Amino acid sequence: MRRKPKRRIIHVRGRYSRLETTHPWAMNRLLIVSLLALGGCLNFDPPGLITFVIDDGQLTDYTVKRPIFDARGAVAVSAVITRHRHLSDAQLLAMQADGWEIASHSRTHIDEPGLTPAQLEDEIGGARQDLEAIGLTVTTHVYPHGLTNFQVEQVTKKYYDAGVTVGGPVNTAPFFLPALGRKNFGRTYARPGRNTLDYYETLVDGANHPGRWLIFMVHEVDSTDAATLGHLLDYIRARSIPIVTIREGIRRFYLTAPRVRSATITEP
Numbered sequence: 001m002r003r004k005p006k007r008r009i010i011h012v013r014g015r016y017s018r019l020e021t022t023h024p025w026a027m028n029r030l031l032i033v034s035l036l037a038l039g040g041c042l043n044f045d046p047p048g049l050i051t052f053v054i055d056d057g058q059l060t061d062y063t064v065k066r067p068i069f070d071a072r073g074a075v076a077v078s079a080v081i082t083r084h085r086h087l088s089d090a091q092l093l094a095m096q097a098d099g100w101e102i103a104s105h106s107r108t109h110i111d112e113p114g115l116t117p118a119q120l121e122d123e124i125g126g127a128r129q130d131l132e133a134i135g136l137t138v139t140t141h142v143y144p145h146g147l148t149n150f151q152v153e154q155v156t157k158k159y160y161d162a163g164v165t166v167g168g169p170v171n172t173a174p175f176f177l178p179a180l181g182r183k184n185f186g187r188t189y190a191r192p193g194r195n196t197l198d199y200y201e202t203l204v205d206g207a208n209h210p211g212r213w214l215i216f217m218v219h220e221v222d223s224t225d226a227a228t229l230g231h232l233l234d235y236i237r238a239r240s241i242p243i244v245t246i247r248e249g250i251r252r253f254y255l256t257a258p259r260v261r262s263a264t265i266t267e268p
């Protein structure tokens, strides 16, 4: 006849209090609950982060968007197509000196999935060489049109800490680098009804939790977008959510959650 397991109360850091038993399965559950409690105690995940990655390296990154960020003491990432440059060396270096990150957006903006290994080396690794030749520190690759696959990611991992895509849910730890997803900001690629301050504020509210990282994708902005961007930055700052570059975001997550990353981190 099977013995009825004894029942007892286990208290683990209060919030994990639950009725358990001395049954072998119960001991496993005790172990799991204890590990959960330990994880909660160590709190690996940093507070929510927000990043703005601006694609294509247009001159307006310097003349229009940068002043909007400057006015709020915030920074962004400018992703440059190195063989179709609009920003001068001096402008890129000035942005980096101000705390902006200059990222690769490939050499020619060609779709990367389907390229030969040699072409991938040229587009992805070559873009880093081009930017480093100017004196820039480059650790992020932004996939043209957000397109990537296994081969593209392998080459990206060789040269960068992160590869930035388009779409997907808000990034939530643990991350499986290099791929990081983004949400659109601005009229150019907005779905109907989604280019509003209310919508963007809802995204920010959703990212304001430990372990979340909301990355906006920005292209050209018209005067309405420019005003919305300013209001959105004010909204984020009022909630004390850090606005960081991709490099800084990875550094923060790496320092607090080393278990999720295996590749080498390149410090600024």
Ligand SMILES: [Zn+2]
Pocket: 055, 056, 105, 109, 144, 145
């Ligand atoms: Zn692009």
